[in-house]
Amino acid sequence: MLFSIYDNDIRKRFLFLFLEVRKVPTISDVAKLAGVSVSTVSRVINNKKYVKEEKRAAVIAAMKELDYQPSSIAIQLRGQRSKILGVIVPRITNPFFSYLVDAIQKQAYNRNYQIMIFQSNESAEKETVFLELMQQKRIDGIILCAVENDEKTIASYSKYGPIVLCNERFENGKLPTVSLDHEEGAYMGVKFLLEKGYRKIGYCTGAGFEEEYMERTRGVKRALAEYNLTVNKDWYFTQQLTIEDGQRLAYRYQKLKDKPDAIFTGSDEVAAGFISKVQTLGVAIPNEVAVIGYDNQLISELTTPDITTIDQPITEIGKQTMNMMFSLLEGQEYQINTEKLQMEIIIRGST
Amino acid sequence: MLFSIYDNDIRKRFLFLFLEVRKVPTISDVAKLAGVSVSTVSRVINNKKYVKEEKRAAVIAAMKELDYQPSSIAIQLRGQRSKILGVIVPRITNPFFSYLVDAIQKQAYNRNYQIMIFQSNESAEKETVFLELMQQKRIDGIILCAVENDEKTIASYSKYGPIVLCNERFENGKLPTVSLDHEEGAYMGVKFLLEKGYRKIGYCTGAGFEEEYMERTRGVKRALAEYNLTVNKDWYFTQQLTIEDGQRLAYRYQKLKDKPDAIFTGSDEVAAGFISKVQTLGVAIPNEVAVIGYDNQLISELTTPDITTIDQPITEIGKQTMNMMFSLLEGQEYQINTEKLQMEIIIRGST
DNA sequence: GTGAAAGCGCTAACAC
DNA sequence: GTGTTAGCGCTTTCAC
Numbered sequence: 001m002l003f004s005i006y007d008n009d010i011r012k013r014f015l016f017l018f019l020e021v022r023k024v025p026t027i028s029d030v031a032k033l034a035g036v037s038v039s040t041v042s043r044v045i046n047n048k049k050y051v052k053e054e055k056r057a058a059v060i061a062a063m064k065e066l067d068y069q070p071s072s073i074a075i076q077l078r079g080q081r082s083k084i085l086g087v088i089v090p091r092i093t094n095p096f097f098s099y100l101v102d103a104i105q106k107q108a109y110n111r112n113y114q115i116m117i118f119q120s121n122e123s124a125e126k127e128t129v130f131l132e133l134m135q136q137k138r139i140d141g142i143i144l145c146a147v148e149n150d151e152k153t154i155a156s157y158s159k160y161g162p163i164v165l166c167n168e169r170f171e172n173g174k175l176p177t178v179s180l181d182h183e184e185g186a187y188m189g190v191k192f193l194l195e196k197g198y199r200k201i202g203y204c205t206g207a208g209f210e211e212e213y214m215e216r217t218r219g220v221k222r223a224l225a226e227y228n229l230t231v232n233k234d235w236y237f238t239q240q241l242t243i244e245d246g247q248r249l250a251y252r253y254q255k256l257k258d259k260p261d262a263i264f265t266g267s268d269e270v271a272a273g274f275i276s277k278v279q280t281l282g283v284a285i286p287n288e289v290a291v292i293g294y295d296n297q298l299i300s301e302l303t304t305p306d307i308t309t310i311d312q313p314i315t316e317i318g319k320q321t322m323n324m325m326f327s328l329l330e331g332q333e334y335q336i337n338t339e340k341l342q343m344e345i346i347i348r349g350s351t
Numbered sequence: 352m353l354f355s356i357y358d359n360d361i362r363k364r365f366l367f368l369f370l371e372v373r374k375v376p377t378i379s380d381v382a383k384l385a386g387v388s389v390s391t392v393s394r395v396i397n398n399k400k401y402v403k404e405e406k407r408a409a410v411i412a413a414m415k416e417l418d419y420q421p422s423s424i425a426i427q428l429r430g431q432r433s434k435i436l437g438v439i440v441p442r443i444t445n446p447f448f449s450y451l452v453d454a455i456q457k458q459a460y461n462r463n464y465q466i467m468i469f470q471s472n473e474s475a476e477k478e479t480v481f482l483e484l485m486q487q488k489r490i491d492g493i494i495l496c497a498v499e500n501d502e503k504t505i506a507s508y509s510k511y512g513p514i515v516l517c518n519e520r521f522e523n524g525k526l527p528t529v530s531l532d533h534e535e536g537a538y539m540g541v542k543f544l545l546e547k548g549y550r551k552i553g554y555c556t557g558a559g560f561e562e563e564y565m566e567r568t569r570g571v572k573r574a575l576a577e578y579n580l581t582v583n584k585d586w587y588f589t590q591q592l593t594i595e596d597g598q599r600l601a602y603r604y605q606k607l608k609d610k611p612d613a614i615f616t617g618s619d620e621v622a623a624g625f626i627s628k629v630q631t632l633g634v635a636i637p638n639e640v641a642v643i644g645y646d647n648q649l650i651s652e653l654t655t656p657d658i659t660t661i662d663q664p665i666t667e668i669g670k671q672t673m674n675m676m677f678s679l680l681e682g683q684e685y686q687i688n689t690e691k692l693q694m695e696i697i698i699r700g701s702t
Numbered sequence: 703g704t705g706a707a708a709g710c711g712c713t714a715a716c717a718c
Numbered sequence: 719g720t721g722t723t724a725g726c727g728c729t730t731t732c733a734c
Contacts, residue, residue, distance in 0.1 A: 051703070076710095079710085
């Protein structure tokens, strides 16, 4: 079944290839070959003035002949900068984060920075390990797209380099932050349901603790309050994050005596899992229960019906986060462009 | 709409925090504080023998007091190893690759390696840039989950460090490779359709060129040949990769005079896009046309009906790729475990 | 214009 | 057991 060309002969051949002590050429090899000093070579590499044209040409020829590439490690040790930024996400397999990382990486690439992606897997210890990499000078700055430790712990690493919170924030926090107003996003979703005439609104949250997702909860409550409603405890579902959670929710829904007529799921995954499963149980969407997602992921267009959802401008979040990061790196100011960071409701078949 | 705590006072405070020339402690600071030499400190850090217990304790205390972290850059420059591996994927937003990266990263983490993810975006030049990072000693090895350049170009970087092909390969290629037998995967899918009684088999491929996806094409042809059938040109769709491609395919399908009664899409995305769209056009799945995907991604369970697909053991691919990589890094042998790299057909509602 | 030499933080050979 | 020192590859004064 498996095809591998990795047989013995070939293994040996390739082991040889890179185990052979093929000395990688250094700046002094180039200098020797070009018949100049290392400092002259360095000047050529860094495009400094004060190098006679013929020497410059000789150096360039020597570099080409040796297939020379400056060691970025040595440059780092000398210059104390790695030109690498770290991005911490909970899970890269979550499409929201893979798109966010994509947006961030494009910005980094434009400025000749590399990105190292870390998955915290919701572990505070892992997050600390990654923050320490900055202390070890391995990365110049960190973008936190997920927060596991408390603000004090995280902020204590600020002395080693800039830390920017991306689409996360602490209540009254003090770290540089680029994030959307999720209170507004949740408000927008629930308000839309209310305006459509739904009155028995269910609410899912990813929160495991009281403090998380507080913003969204506030938005939900605010919208309900405008119609003199409050959150019904029986329709308030915590720790709803994945497709599987949504599928399980379908069974829970079916068992309720008094059922909600609309659910704000806070997640396209949960919405998709719920919609696909609950219909196999004979429940009609949106006639018996309307559903609204969050994030406007591709999956929100795949279910039948497709999902009304709240769109986040991921590309723009990534862009502004990186603008902020680079400003900080250069010790400059950066003013967030709030106008480009608006959320938007995308109306589809599930409501 | 946007909430940002990044006002002027706070900006200044944080700029100060990390712009302040807070000298990061070095090994000699620790040595000084502990009253020993740098070599003793180095011995303690690296858990070498021959250090008196009391000195060891003094060093540890000094490290703690200074909040000392060894500079990994200096270690790299000294040791010529970065403990970073590069992984090149076409797009991290493709779920198949985000799961593959996840699997690879878990293995790396276990061995205290970091990984740097590069997106080639199907550009040969970008791929070259990333390969050069190995030449610059920034990364110790590269895992190629996508191939843009020809084998000769890629192999020429082997002298700078190991390169492992993951789920890609060159026909008669010579680079270390861990990949599945996609001829078998395609064969499996089409054979299943034939056994179910379908005879008018359509076939999608992601290929833009003749050479790509040859394996799968061979598998398709082999299965058809067993039933004395050949590929019908009208039902052979190239460059089908995304959900959007699948949606467009639905319109193309509808316009065909002579329609296939089953389609091997080679991709869960294409299958999902096709299924969700074609049903809105009044075509019944699987009664009028059966559909089979590839990869067993989560989306294959979200459409109605859900999608029959070919499962790839992603976690296992990642694991064996990394075993191979680490063996190469250590100059050792590694025998791929082919038994754990089997593909499997997952039968669901779309066939 | 150009080169010699110091030094970035660390490890390891060598001396004591 | 412990300290001194050379050197990893580079940039950057400082002389000339």
